[in-house]
Amino acid sequence: EDQVTQSPEALRLQEGESSSLNCSYTVSGLRGLFWYRQDPGKGPEFLFTLYSAGEEKEKERLKATLTKKESFLHITAPKPEDSATYLCAAASGGYQKVTFGTGTKLQVIP
């Protein structure tokens, strides 16, 4: 059975304090690894899709990387507006089958 595990469950950072979120996955035949951001009371908002080991993608202060077993979401010099829950998901078989992790709740303190 496909599994996606995220760590830590919660992370509290000072503004400007860089860190990384981890997503470990066990899926048969990875077709894509997704990162989403979810704000309270809202739906997940798409951030990145990674397809193969070694791939990296960046957007503003966020950078996602992928290896054969895990993905990292690096946050450089975070701001309070980066506070949210970050979800990782893996697609296997067909993209219709996507398994989500339980998320990392990030709080950035001014």
Added chain:
Amino acid sequence: DTAVSQTPKYLVTQMGNDKSIKCEQNLGHDTMYWYKQDSKKFLKIMFSYNNKELIINETVPNRFSPKSPDKAHLNLHINSLELGDSAVYFCASSQPEQTQYFGPGTRLTVL
């Protein structure tokens, strides 16, 4: 323009009632999904439809019945609501084998 929309946003009802949640997407996607997010924020897929055809049914009680009248709509009907059905339900859409885009969610509370 809202890409994936759901109605209602909040739904409070008594045990045993029947209720429906509607979803519409204007992205031109072929595939639509329903997810359930529990109190611990875990998102679990319930159903997936591709071009109005059921693709995934993830061991969901048969009290839950999705209906896709056309490619842009996927509704979720729930019979005989139970306390454990309380959750946030998200609709999503995508092109086949592409990134999924989510709606704003419907918070269902069963009393």
